[in-house]
Amino acid sequence: MSNRGDSILVLGIGNLLWADEGFGVRCAEALQAGWSLPDNVNILDGGTQGLYLLPYVTEARHLIVFDAIDYGLEPGTLKVIEGDDVPRFMGAKKMSLHQTGFQEVLSSAMLMDGLPESLVLIGVQPKELEDYGGSLRPEVRARLPEALQIALYKLRSWGVEPVAIEAAEDASPLNLNDYEAGRPDEEAACRIGDDRFLARMAEGHPTDVEL
Structure with missing residues (x-):
């Protein structure tokens, strides 16, 4: 894809209804609520949409993904994966059906020669998933600010100047x-x-x- 310009996609994936599965979506919400970003930055609640996300991914030059990831670490541990390791890691560490779907998105984008130039996965080790209707556990919710700061740092490295806004x-x-x-x-x-x-x-x- 040669016509993507400087487009950036920030994607939160997961399911709000299953406790720490909602981490990615909550990160995207917090970024949208707290920061003003230029028009070339698209913040998207990807939920569990799988291949429906493919057009958004292939149109982006840079991609940031927030998600709850099973790193095999202590609950609440935040870890960043970048570049070619992102598709491989999500394929090897699937924790739920939405990650199976997003692995297919990345694989399809690669086959279409539409994989973003820059890939960043910001993931947290969940504590609890088997809690229908539950919210983020304290250890996981506490990492929201740090996850946002990592995303803001990456955005700035791509020439974006985020502006803090008063929370509405x-x-x-x-x-x-x-x-x-x-x-x-x-x-x-x-x-x-x-x-x-x-x-x-x-x-x-x-x-x-x-x-």
Whole structure:
């Protein structure tokens, strides 16, 4: 791809509904909320969209990816992977279906000769994934500022001058603070699935559970 100019994609991938799986998306949100960036920088909540992200990736000259990654390290450890190691690492360390999908995106971009010139993966070692409706664990949430600073450093190295902006109130129901505050306690809401429901599903009766 020779017509990508100086386009930059900052991509947060993961699933907000599974605790630390939401790290990448929360990083992208925080960058969008806290910094004014020029028009050539696109910040995208990639969620778990897989190959739907391919056009965005192939249009970018530089790519930053935020994600929760199984490095086999202590929970909350932040690690940066760059260049050719990013596709190889994501292929070898798949932790969830969205990473399988994003590995396909990178592989497809490579086959199309559309892989960005610069690849940066900013990943955190998760503590908890099996918590439906849960939020980031403290060890993981604490690394958000550092992850953003790494991304800002890379952006500056590519000629971007981020400008800090006054944080505005986010009215979205998925705003991190509101999301955490609105969650019922453990006595009112099961954290890892309702055993009665799961047992009935295993027996082949998915719709007749009285909860």
